[in-house]
Amino acid sequence: MREIADELLRWIEAGERFVVASIVGVRGSAPRDVGATAAVHSDGTVLGSLSGGCVEGAVYSLATRALSDGEPLRTSFDHDPDDPFAVGLTCGGELDVYLHPVDPADDSPAGSGGTAAALSWALRSALRGEPVAVARMLDSGRTLAVGAEEHVGGTGIDELDGTVLAETRAMLGQDVSGTRRLCVPGGREHPVFVESWNTPPRMLVFGAIDHAAALARMGKFLGYHVTVCDARPVFTTRERFPEADEVVVRWPHEYLAEVGTDQRSVVCVLTHDAKFDVPVLREALRRPAGYVGALGSRRTHADRLDRLRAAGLTEPELERLRAPIGLDLGGRTPEETAVSIAAEIVALRNSGSARPLTRTSGPIHVA
Template identity: 85%
Template sequence: MREIGDELLRWLEAGERFVLASIVGVRGSAPRDVGATAVVHADGTVLGSLSGGCVEGAVHSLALEALADGEPVRTSFDPDPDDPFAVGLTCGGQLDVYLHPVEPDTGFGPAAAAGSGPAGTGGTVAALSWALRSARRGLPVAVARVLATGRTLAVGTDEHVGGTGDAELDGTVVAEARAMLDRNASGIGQLCVSGGPEHSVFVESWNTPPRMLVFGAIDHAAALARMGKFLGYHVTVCDARPVFATRRRFPEADEVVVRWPHEYLAEITTDRRSVVCVLTHDAKFDVPVLREALRGPAGYVGALGSRRTHADRVERLRAAGLTASELERLRAPIGLDLGGRTPEETAVSIAAEIVALHNHGSAHPLTHTSGPIHVA
C-alpha cells in the first residue's frame, strides 16, 4: 500500500470510494509478498498490482462486487492443473487476497478516529490517511485491519488512530501491531480478549527504510548510492575529505557527510537491517571504521579491495583486537563474482550479495538449482 501512497492519499482526502485488495497470505512461489496491494476505484481505475497479471482481472471484478456489497471479502487463488482456464498464478503458488471496501468517513474528528459507524467506515479513512502521512514523514507505522469487519487502526510507536469498536480489543491489536512493527513483519494474527472469540487481524508494517552507509567518496560510491536508493535504502555517503564528499558528486544519496567514518558510525544508530560498505581500501580509513562496524549490529559489512589488500587489512584488524568471530562477519573482497569491472558493475555485484544475504539466497544461477524460487 505504501508504494502507491501518494495517489491513495489523494483519493482518501477527496472522499473517493474504492477497494483495497491486499495479499494477506502466500503459499509457494508468488511474484509479490504479503502486504502487496492493488486499489480498485469505483470507476474501475486501478493502482498497484498483486501478481503482475495472473490474477488481476479476477481481483478487479471481485473488488467491484465487494464495493457494491459494502462488505470485506477474503478469497484464495489456487492453481488448478486440470482446468486451463482457472484463475491462478502461473508459477504454481497460492494467494490469499483481502478485499476491503473503503467509503468516505463521516469526518476526520474524534468520532471518526474512534471507529464508530458501519463496517468499512467510521475511522478507516482517518486511520489510513494518518498512516500514509506518517510514512511520508519517514515514521514507522503499522496498519491493522480486522478481516471480518474492515475496522482499521493505524499504529505508531507512541500513538494510534482508528479503532475496532471494542476498547479491550483495541489494546490487544495495538500491542500486537507494535510488536510486529518492531520486527518489520506483516501477516495475520489471531487475537482474542477476555476469553471471547478469535479475531483475524491483518497487520501491515511500514518500518523506516533500512540504512546503507557507504564509506569512501569514490566513483564506486556514486554507483552504489544509486543502487542503494533503487533497493529502498536510506543512503549515506561519508568521507573525511571535503573535496570529495560533496552533494554534487552524490546527488542520489540521502545524506553526504564530511566526517571521519569511524567517528560518524560510532555516533549514529544502526540495526540488523543496516548495510555498511567500506570502499576506501585505505588502511587509515578502513581499519577504524571496520572495527566499529564489525562490533555493531549491522547485518552486512563489506569492504572493497584486492585479495592482497584484504589480507593486509585482516592482519591490521587482528592487531586492532578483533576476534575471529568478528572477522567472519566481514564480506571482503566485497560483492559476488560477476566478473564486472566498472563502478556500475561493481555496484550490481555488491547489491546482489546484499540481497542474497538478506533473503538467505544461494546466489547460484537458478538454471542450476531446483526447488522453489521464492523461499518462504
C-alpha cells in the first residue's frame, strides 16, 4: 500500500470511495509477497498489482462487489491444472486476498470512515519517513494505525485493543508483515493482518566516482535511503549525484562512525584508495550491516586485506567483506557494475544462490 500512498491520500482527501485489495497470505510460489496491494476506485481506476496479471481480473470483479456491498471480502486463489478456465496462479502457488472497502464519507468509528482516518494517518507517516504499521481486523475491517509512540483507530473490542497494539508494535520493530490470530482470555480468536512500513534501509556509498552515481540510482530503485560520501568537495556535489538522498563531504570513516546502521544497511566502498578504504572498512566491518563490499582489482584487494589485518581486523571480521564487489556478470561500465553490485546485495539479502534459474530446480520463490 505504501507504494501507492500519494494517490490513496488524494482519494481519501477528496472523499472518494475505493477498495484496497491486499495479499494477506502466500503458500508456495507466487509473483508477489504478503502486503502487495492493488486499489480499485469507484470510477474503475486501478492502482498497483497483486500477481502481475494472473488474478487481476477476478480481484477487480470482487472489488466492484465490495464497493457495492460496503463489506470486506476474503478469498483465495490457487492453481487447478485440470481446469484451464479456473482463475489462479500459473506458477502453482496460492494467495489469500483481503478486499477492504473504504468510504471517507462514512465518518462513524465503526464504519469505513474510521478506516479512512487510520489509513490517512498511516500513509502520511510513511511518506514522512516514519515507521508505521497498519493492523486490519479481517473479520470486521476495523483498522488500527500504529507508530512508534502514537496510534489511531481501534479494533472495536476494548479488551482486544491492547493485545493488537502490542503485537503490531512488535511486528513493526521486526519489520515483519503477516496475519496473526489474537484474542482476549476466554474470547474467540480474531484474525488480524499487520502491514509494517519501516523506515527505508540505508545504502552508504563511499567514493564520489561515476560508479557511485550509477549505484545511487540503483539503490533508490531498490528502495534504499542512499547517501554518497567522499572527502573531496570538488567531486562530491549534488549535481553529480541527483538521485542520492544525501551527499556528504566528510572523511568516510568519520561520517560512518557517527551514523546508525543495522542489519538491513548496505555499505559500498568504491574509492579503491587505501587511505580512504582501510579506515572506513575497519569501521564498517565492526558494526551491524547486512552487506559490506569494496571495489577494486584482485591485486588491490590482496593489498587491502594485508592493510586491514595490520589495522587489527580479525579473520571472522574480514570474512564479512564482499570484495571484489558484485557478481561476475562480465560488465564493465558504471551502470553494469551497479547492476552486478545490486544483484549481489539482493541475493545475499534473500539467501539466493545467484545461479541462473535454468540451472536450478524446485520452487522459484521459497515461502
